[in-house]
Amino acid sequence: MPSSPAEPRPQPSARRARPDRPDLDPRGPRFGAAITAVLLLVVVFLSLTGASVAAFVLLTILAALFAWGAFAGAGRHPYGVLFKTVVRPRLGPPTALEKAAPPTFAQGVGLLVTVTGVVLGLAGLTPAVGVAAGVAFVAAFLNAVFDYCLGCQLYLLLVRAGILGRGPTPLAGS
Amino acid sequence: MSSTSALILVLVLVSGTTVLGLFWRSRQGRPIVVNPAAPEALGVPDALTPADVSSRVPFGANATLVQFSTSHCARCPGTQVLLAGLARSRPGVAHLDVDLTHRRDLANRFGILQTPTTLILDGTGQVRARIGGVPNRAGVLRQLDDLTGSSHAQFAR
Numbered sequence: 001m002p003s004s005p006a007e008p009r010p011q012p013s014a015r016r017a018r019p020d021r022p023d024l025d026p027r028g029p030r031f032g033a034a035i036t037a038v039l040l041l042v043v044v045f046l047s048l049t050g051a052s053v054a055a056f057v058l059l060t061i062l063a064a065l066f067a068w069g070a071f072a073g074a075g076r077h078p079y080g081v082l083f084k085t086v087v088r089p090r091l092g093p094p095t096a097l098e099k100a101a102p103p104t105f106a107q108g109v110g111l112l113v114t115v116t117g118v119v120l121g122l123a124g125l126t127p128a129v130g131v132a133a134g135v136a137f138v139a140a141f142l143n144a145v146f147d148y149c150l151g152c153q154l155y156l157l158l159v160r161a162g163i164l165g166r167g168p169t170p171l172a173g174s
Numbered sequence: 175m176s177s178t179s180a181l182i183l184v185l186v187l188v189s190g191t192t193v194l195g196l197f198w199r200s201r202q203g204r205p206i207v208v209n210p211a212a213p214e215a216l217g218v219p220d221a222l223t224p225a226d227v228s229s230r231v232p233f234g235a236n237a238t239l240v241q242f243s244t245s246h247c248a249r250c251p252g253t254q255v256l257l258a259g260l261a262r263s264r265p266g267v268a269h270l271d272v273d274l275t276h277r278r279d280l281a282n283r284f285g286i287l288q289t290p291t292t293l294i295l296d297g298t299g300q301v302r303a304r305i306g307g308v309p310n311r312a313g314v315l316r317q318l319d320d321l322t323g324s325s326h327a328q329f330a331r
Contacts, residue, residue, distance in 0.1 A: 026248065041184055048180035096255075102248035138191050146195035153288050155246040159274060160281045 021073045021104070023097035024080070029106070031087055032069075032079030034144035036062065036110070040137040047130025055129050056121045062136075063114035069107030075100050077107065106143070106151035110136055202307035205294060205317050221299035227272045227280060234261070234268035237302075237321040238295040239314070245275045247289040249308045256309065257292065264318045266297070296321050 039062055046055035069077035117132025142148035158164040175183075224233055227240055239257045243250035254271050261269035274281045274289065284293070287306070294303040294317050303317050 041188070044187065045180050045184050048175050048183055049177055050175065096252055098248050098251065099245075102246045105246045134187060137187065138194070141188070141191045142195050142198070145192070146199055148195060148198060149248045151246060151248075156244055156274065156281060156286060156289050159244065159278055160286075162278055164275075 021075060021100035024075050024100050024103065025083070025088060025094040026096070026098045027091065027094060028080050028083040028088070029074055029103035030144050030147065031083045032074075032077060033140045035079055036065070037137055037140035037144050040133045040140060043133035044130050044137060047127070047133065052121075052126040052129065055133070056118070056126075059114055059121070059129050059133055060118050062133075063111060063118050066107050066111035066114055070104060070111045073100050074103035074107055102149060102151050102155075105155055106139075106149070109151055109154055110139065113139075203305060203310040203313065205303040205305045205310070205313045207303050207317075208301050222293075222295060222301065223299055224270075227270070228277070229270050229272065231268060231270045233295065233299055234266050234297070236264070236266035236297050236323075237268075237318055238299070239267065239269040240293040240295060241269065241271045242274050242281070242284065242286050242289055242291045242293075243271055244273065244289045250290045253290040253292070253308050256311065257314070260311065260314050260318065263315075264322050266322060267318055294318075294321070 039058065043055050043059045043062070046052075046058065065078065069080075074080055113132055113136045117129045117136075120128030120132070139150045143150065155164065222233075222240070224231065239261055241250070241253060241257055243254070250271075257269045257271075261267040272280060274286060280286075284291075290308065292305040292309050292314075293301050294305070294314070296302050302321065305314070
């Protein structure tokens with residue numbers, strides 16, 4: 001079997017050389033996404049029943065949590081810490097670890113969507129709070145239940161549009 | 175809106191998302207066989223060479239698994255391990271992992287919409303199948319057995 005032994009990446013990325021955030025148990029981000037999905041659904045319900053102040057406040061809290069994950073890294077998110085201290089000791093060891101960059105990028109996507117809802121809500125467009133929560137719910141639910149990685153998809157589309165990945169140093173999980 | 179109708183709408187949202195997820199999952203990882211008569215459908219030339227994907231690793235004599243990844247792809251490292259193992263289990267099969275993070279040209283050329291995406295090439299570099307998402311192990315092995323002309327049942331698991 002003379003297949004190539006080590007399969008070096010044709011384009012070794014600079015990211016590998018720099019100190020990265022520690023790798024994560026892939027179940028951690030999915031655990032967090034499940035909690036987020038439930039809370040986003042509550043925002044949708046509150047918004048639909050006309051409890052717009054409560055919906056707005058909860059979405060603002062969720063946006064702040066997304067900001068935490070996006071800027072501090074998915075591993076230091078409160079749900080990540082909860083997972084590490086309470087849930088993971090009760091589970092078997094993970095089959096593999098994953099890089100922190102993809103779920104951290106996904107937190108940034110969630111931040112963008114929820115902040116849009118918060119800003120539009122502040123501007124008086126109250127239904128936008130429920131709509132933004134609904135959009136973010138779809139992504140969080142697909143992530144939690146189906147292990148779907150919206151960030152992987154979006155990141156590639158941004159690369160293709162020429163917005164990301166042009167320079168020699170990649171944007172490491174902003 | 176009354177709580178009842180709000181609750182119904184919430185349930186519609188949950189079930190709609192579930193259907194979307196099931197549909198997505200049913201399409202993930204299955205090799206889509208490329209019609210040899212119409213390789214242009216993929217936007218690729220008749221046969222690829224290692225230079226086309228900026229690879230210094232030579233293609234396999236029987237088949238090559240070309241994996242496209244990015245640095246922000248959660249499932250790519252696992253796919254890398256899976257495909258490298260499958261390539262080793264069959265004679266003359268190479269696996270290479272192309273990082274698209276800084277290769278917008280390659281992403282556009284091959285029309286990659288998600289990572290990982292894997293192309294299965296035959297010994298001449300012709301694209302024979304394309305897989306979106308984490309590849310299905312049995313599906314890849316079937317393709318490789320077709321291309322290597324072997325059926326190593328003992329390796330099938």
